Amino acid sequence: VLKPGTAEDVAAIVKIAAEHHVPIVPQGGNTGLVGGQVPDESNEQIVLSLTRLNAIRAVDPVGNSITVEAGAVLQTVQEEAERHDRLFPLSLGSQGSCTIGGNLATNAGGTAVLAYGNARDLTLGLEVVTGTGDIWNGLRTLRKDNTGYDLKDLFIGSEGTLGIITAASLKLFPLPRTQKTAFIGLSSPDAALTLFNNAQKLAGAKLTGFELMPRLGLEFVLKHGDAMRDPLSSAHDWYVLIEISSGGNEEETDQLIMAILEQAFEADTIEDAALAQSQEQSKQFWKIRHLMSEVQKQEGGSIKHDISVPISAVPAFLSKATEAVLKMVPGCRPVPFGHIGDGNIHFNVSQPVDADKNAYLALWSDMNALVHAIVQEFNGSISAEHGIGKLKQPLLSQFKSPVEMQLMKSIKQALDPKGIFNPGKVL
Amino acid sequence: VLKPGTAEDVAAIVKIAAEHHVPIVPQGGNTGLVGGQVPDESNEQIVLSLTRLNAIRAVDPVGNSITVEAGAVLQTVQEEAERHDRLFPLSLGSQGSCTIGGNLATNAGGTAVLAYGNARDLTLGLEVVTGTGDIWNGLRTLRKDNTGYDLKDLFIGSEGTLGIITAASLKLFPLPRTQKTAFIGLSSPDAALTLFNNAQKLAGAKLTGFELMPRLGLEFVLKHGDAMRDPLSSAHDWYVLIEISSGGNEEETDQLIMAILEQAFEADTIEDAALAQSQEQSKQFWKIRHLMSEVQKQEGGSIKHDISVPISAVPAFLSKATEAVLKMVPGCRPVPFGHIGDGNIHFNVSQPVDADKNAYLALWSDMNALVHAIVQEFNGSISAEHGIGKLKQPLLSQFKSPVEMQLMKSIKQALDPKGIFNPGKVL
Secondary structure, three states: OEOOOOHHHHHHHHHHHHHOOOOEEEEOOOOOOOOOOOOOOOOOOEEEEOOOOOOEEEEEOOOOEEEEEOOOEHHHHHHHHHHOOEEOOOEOOOOOOOEHHHHHHOOOOEOOHHHHOOHHHHEEEEEEEOOOOOEEEEOOOOOOOOOOOOHHHHHOOOOOOOOEEEEEEEEOEEOOOEEEEEEEEEOOHHHHHHHHHHHHHHHHHHEEEEEEEEHHHHHHHHHHOOOOOOOOOOOOOEEEEEEEEEOOOHHHHHHHHHHHHHHHHHOOOOOEEEEOOOHHHHHHHHHHHHHHHHHHHHHOOEEOOEEEOOHHHHHHHHHHHHHHHHHHOOOOEEEEEEEHHHOEEEEEEEOOOOOOHHHHHOOHHHHHHHHHHHHHHOOOEOOOOOOOOOOOHHHHHHHOOHHHHHHHHHHHHHHOOOOOEOOOOOO | OEOOOOHHHHHHHHHHHHHOOOOEEEEOOOOOOOOOOOOOOOOOOEEEEOOOOOOEEEEEOOOOEEEEEOOOEHHHHHHHHHHOOEEOOOEOOOOOOOEHHHHHHOOOOEOOHHHHOOHHHHEEEEEEEOOOOOEEEEOOOOOOOOOOOOHHHHHOOOOOOOOEEEEEEEEOEEOOOEEEEEEEEEOOHHHHHHHHHHHHHHHHHHEEEEEEEEHHHHHHHHHHOOOOOOOOOOOOOEEEEEEEEEOOOHHHHHHHHHHHHHHHHHOOOOOEEEEOOOHHHHHHHHHHHHHOOHHHHHHOOEEOOEEEOOHHHHHHHHHHHHHHHHHHOOOOEEEEEEEHHHOEEEEEEEOOOOOOHHHHHOOHHHHHHHHHHHHHHOOOEOOOOOOOOOOOHHHHHHHOOHHHHHHHHHHHHHHOOOOOEOOOOOO
């Protein structure tokens, strides 16, 4: 494990590694879910930890940008932005330990993608150590720049296989002054989609959260969560958590969320809704959403899929995938939830009650194959926000055309001719 | 000139051209400003016109996407979106004849970048004929997809030098219901920047237009435009045109623009403002902005620069560049205007009154060099939205580091090994 302190250190390491053909596995906060940051078992790979490269290099509140080193922890960057009355919107469960370098290498998503985009959309410029051990200084803070190829977006999301990101210039936004949350009961994913389109029409970019959850997910939270209560008085098949953020005052934000709910009640799109009356209640609503994944552990084995389909295809995907897994494992309990406004569903399937956990989990690959085939029918993605890493590397060539695989291999060969950057990951 | 009717035709042409090393110059509406779409004088280059490939392949109003072929005219795509009660926001002077393929090849900008981003930000997926004459089908309509390298963004903005875009899946947005425009007089670019930051804080993504103009530009418009009137009763050194668009009702939009203006008056940020009382008046305000470039022709020679700097550096850039050109050509008349919210200024400089036009225009390269050197001091871009093409190709290596030039050349070599795609452009 090497812990360089400057981009120059990283460049020197890459030069030596290239000369001696030593593989380098870059690592940030080590929170990735697909093993992209993990070395193989050969004991011949360098783990290059970027955690000492963690300076905030510059903040420009008027130009709405911040330049930070790769090892800076996401939460530190959020806090630095807030000190300047600005928002850095990227927001993840692991934000207390994940790093900006890792966020960009994996093009991280999270709950703020709907209004602000993913890590890629939040990046203005990069500093990268290349396959030749040179430092590319692409740390621009421009909103418009049409001078040559878009190198930045090639490195973002390449999971450390094309170069090592050492610093980034990121976008900042005005800090919202008011937020309002509602917990809504409705009958189907179709109704949720109608609500989403109407809410977006009224609120535009002020619609900063729109999360879908099934009844079973809420039941798991009520059963296993600590002192959790159902926000609504009767049961509904599906739920949506909606959040509005605004630079305007409390009254305007209230009016906006009320307009969305009134329109939805009048059109029979929704069955019931609870409006958070305090910050505390708003946190409780979000806690239901955040516990959704964790409580599934209490219900035995859970087979997981991080998929996306075109937004309009979410209801059809859910219905088809649910039917397929129930046919494969009668009695299994799908708990699909997530960012329906991005078309991104965490299609997690809990084991049948009283089934054998290990026997159920042995079906992981088979169920993945079944669900991913349905994803493919809808021209969807088998990794919406977690990346490919080591875990899904064997799947990539099954879901990409030979033409696309060849394009990617040509680029890998061009930028990392010695093959030292994170071998065995992605491609 | 070849005019293929399908992507398969394009692929067949590329295969033959690659075999015989015949250069291909892709062309859309032929409206580019830097000669990217123009063949050289060898008579040995194929002009590949995409204009017959102009179908609207699919519209998904619920999923907010549209899939069109490269030769579809921008305005046709805007109109198709509107028929489905949706907005395709890309908006350019040449929208009646420019094509989507050209828009993407050059990563087109325009007046809606502030709220919606440039062509790159509006693209979900591409279909591209590659250097091997294969068709890459990357026509996804997903909002989140972390499966491998971002090929899409590599082709966008590469000006036909890496592959030929034959179709694209694009983002649609809810159609704004109300719009409100104001014409504002103020004392300096610094004041304009303060106004911009406060307006963005209040309006967020509803701030859809923010254009800076100098007094001299307005005077040219009043003098040479047809029946144009000064919207304000007295003269101001600088002007800002501001536009608010919203999914809400007229009253809300009125309140929002009034709140922005009141705050600015109270803080002495602005000197005067006229609020458009009708659609007709709003059009008149925009006409002043749109005539800004054209009327400069009536004042003799004009030397032009399409530059961007970090937004916060716009005032300092304007002051330094103005001083420098006045020192170089005493009596010359800078008319800098444009998208200050994107940091993108069209720094056009009219000749001194009564000077010889040709003698003045002979200074074009020298003045470019002077202004571009100042752009570089501010880490800016010498081509914010028009691209590199043939015109600025000789400049690129002066403004990019050897490391960046080498990265771009490696990619060009990897994706176009025969060098048949638009040689002599960009690199």
